[in-house]
Amino acid sequence: MHKLSFLVFLFSAILVFSFNWTNKKNVYDHYEVDQWGVEEALIKLGDSAYNHHIANLDPKKAEMGKDLVFKGFTTYNGKKSKRISPYFVCTDCHNTKRETGLERGLGMAHPKDNDPEKRLAYAIKNDLPFLPGSTLWGIYNRTSFYNGDYRKKYLGLVDKAKDDLPEAIQVCSQYCSSGRSLKDWELEAMMHYFKSEELKIKDLGLFPNIKKNLLKYQSLDSGEKRSLIYSIKDEYFQSYPANFSYTMPKNKRGYGENGNxxxxxxxxxxxCLHCHGEKRVTYLGLDNSKLTGKFFLKYMKGYRDQSLYQIIRWGTYPKSGRKQYMPQYSKEKMSDDQIEDLIAYMKKLSQK
Ligand code: HEC
Ligand code: HEC
Known part of the structure; x- marks a missing residue:
């Protein structure tokens, strides 16, 4: 081949390739199955419906449920309902959007990658808070709640809630929120809201060949169906793991030395500022000031609640007369390295 025509060929090949690459997302969007709910797809493949299955979504109830999650109250029979908690709303501790991306291999958390560093990168890119509770996005499609160390810590409290979504919501309304349990209509409204936000096939990073198989589910044998169920469930969290940690011992602390x-x-x-900014849910107001930096550096070395090594791992407890408390961060929600990053930032603030 002539040298020049070879170059032209190479150039157009690269062009076509990169065009396909950038258009990949659009290619995905064209699958009919994309609009299927994940539960619907699983049922088609022979899986059983969730215990909390909702057959007919009622948009009015969903709207009220949304109010309850974001504002803590809604309008019912023409009247403003009583707040679930005087201290918190659900979104103080939980996101309601996805926290992990669909992109693979770009240093971003892929659908089921729970790594807190990658989740932070995703939160920055999508301007999301980074919170101690798991996201409520996709909660309708989960079947196991308060996992890992939450089970050990809260024993009896989460016994009924561990595989029962309405019960899990009740535990959090009453205990996590320092509030009260929901009335039947409130719980139902919230369930309809979560149903309205259920995962669709398009929310999963399934490859086109899997989606094509899904479309012809009626002609598949039971082995093929099972394998599809597996592929689908492998694309999102059935449950969130949780490992608690102790305050880092002094000889392991980096005091922000290698932090970013x-x-x-x-x-x-x-x-932190999601709650402590302008003292939103606590008396302790924090900001990007020198004073805040110095406050944390002063207590950093010890084992008190004001030490970042301690407060993040233990949080605080609701007391009688003072029910607002800080939830602890499991290792999944904040890594030890991230605590070092925070301290490195406090050092920087203190030198302002
Ligand atoms: C002060 C913080 C806080 C508030 C407020 C709060 N939660 Fe939670 N919630 C948590 C924590 C921490 C967990 C532990 C499990 C997890 O999410 O990883 C949790 C767990 C849950 C779970 C189980 C999730 C899972 O995957 O295991 C549900 C459901 C839930 N909360 C719903 C709610 C609802 C609905 C509200 C509002 C009425 C609410 N929460 C308010 C902190 C909070
Ligand atoms: C979900 C809301 C929430 C988040 C997120 C949160 N806090 Fe808190 N924090 C609280 C509440 C509520 C208290 C209890 C203080 C009170 O009674 O007002 C508290 C207490 C504290 C205390 C102890 C104060 C004392 O006098 O004992 C420190 C220190 C603290 N938080 C730092 C942090 C840092 C650092 C972060 C980020 C890693 C953070 N908080 C994230 C709500 C939150």
Whole structure:
């Protein structure tokens, strides 16, 4: 081949390739199955419906449920309902959007990658808070709640809630929120809201060949169906793992030495300030000031609640007369390295 025509060929090949690459997302969007709910798909493949299955979504109830999640009250029979909690709303501790992306291999958390560093990168890219509770996005499609160390810590409290979504909501309305349990209509409204936000096939990172198979589910044998069920369930969290940690012992602490202050700033703003900014849910007001930096550095070395090594791993407890408390962060929600990043940022603030 002539040298020049070879170059032209190579160039157009690259062009076609990159065009396909950037258009990949659109290619995915064209599958009819994309609009199927994940539960619907699983039932088609022979899986049983969830215990909390909702056959007919009622948009009015869903709207009220949304109010309850975001505002803590709604309008019922023409009247403003009583707040679930005087202290918190659900979104103080839980996101309602996806926290992991669909992109694979770009340093971003893929649908089922729970790594807190990658989740932070995703939160920055999509301007989300970074919170101690798991996201409520996709909660309709989960079947197991308060997992890992939450089970050990709360024993009797979560016994009924561990595989029962309405019960899990009740536990959090009453205990996590320092509030009260929901009335039947409130619980139903919230369930309809979660149903309205259920996962669709398009929310999963399934490859086109899997989607094509799904479309012809009626002609598949039971082995093929089972394998499809497996592929679908492998694309999102059936449950969120949780491992608690102790306060880091003094000889392991880096005191921010190798921490990344830029990541620390993001953590501080997306997590701590979500509640402590303008003293929103607590008397302790924090901000990006020198004073805040010095406050944390002063207590950093010890084992008190004001030490970042301690507060993040233990949180605080509701007391009688003072029911607002800080939830602890499991290792999945904030890593030890991220605590170092936060401290590195506090050092930077203190030198302002
Ligand atoms: C002060 C913080 C806080 C508030 C407020 C709060 N939660 Fe939670 N919630 C948590 C934590 C921490 C967990 C532990 C499990 C997890 O999410 O990883 C949890 C767990 C849950 C779970 C089980 C999730 C799972 O995957 O295991 C549900 C459902 C839930 N909350 C719903 C709600 C609802 C609905 C509200 C509002 C009425 C609410 N929460 C308010 C902190 C909170
Ligand atoms: C979900 C809301 C929430 C988040 C997120 C949160 N806090 Fe808190 N924090 C609280 C509440 C509520 C208290 C209890 C103080 C009170 O009674 O007002 C508290 C207490 C504390 C205390 C102890 C104060 C004392 O006097 O004992 C420190 C220190 C603290 N938080 C730091 C942080 C840091 C650092 C972060 C981020 C990693 C963070 N908080 C994230 C709500 C939150």
């Amino acid at each position: 202050p830029k990541a620390g700033k993001e953590l501080f703003e997306r997590s």
